[in-house]
Amino acid sequence: MKLPLALSLMTTALGTTVLLGNNAVALPVANPFVTATTSQDATEASLLHLQNGAQVSDWLILASDDDDDDDDHDDDDDAYCDDDDHEDEDEEEKGPCFGATMSPAPAGSVTPPDNGLFVTGTTPQVKSN
């Protein structure tokens, strides 16, 4: 008769247990026969130690849920040499940074390169695009 009672008490205690993060907390439990403490051995997991009286009944491993670690993948960040935006089956070059340099200055902002093609001091003009 006592064993089913103990089992029901444990079930009730587990049902009121909340998942914990990385911080050690003392769980508020309705049943005085069950206390819970946490110990942290790993960064990502906490161990919930359930204790029923003087007897250790079980260890419940909890996975931490870090809500602040959302990964935002920015695939179009011009500040970095990003190779995600322009895949091509003919591409032979390896590495996302091949040939990557700062973007050139737009027309009209600086003098054109002195390559001998343009008349000195002139700049190509876009008439329409």
Next chain:
Amino acid sequence: MKKTPLLAALVLSTAMTLPALAQAKTVTLTTQLNRYGGQGAYLAIYVKDPAGAYAGSLWMAGGKSKYYKHLTDWTRFTGGNAGQVNGITGASVGSGRTLDLSMELSDALFDAGYTLHIDASVEDMRDSPNEVAVPLTTAGAGVATKGRRYVSSFRYDF
């Protein structure tokens, strides 16, 4: 008597100026794209000398240098150096649109074995190196040339 030195100076300055003007011409480059149905096309317009070596760039349509590697011939010639198109860069050209450029080019480029080339690339579509290749000649002015994939028509006019 006093007018003679002034007249001589005027004649001399004129003689020095006119040859410079005769050594250049205003050239219009007109590039019309097919309706290929994709994103804006990046175009690298550049010149090769009579030996086939890269001589310089005339225009880069498309401002993000990280995409220049897909203009494969241009990148091979320049090492992807965006400085080659500093000050001669504009927007990419949309599907079905036309890019009209006007520039003052040296006469020495024409009828001397120089060729104009265009590399083209469109995001998520095939790269097209040497999309257009035309000799720079006075007889070639006004003649329309069809590209390999994206360019429906290219011509240069004086």
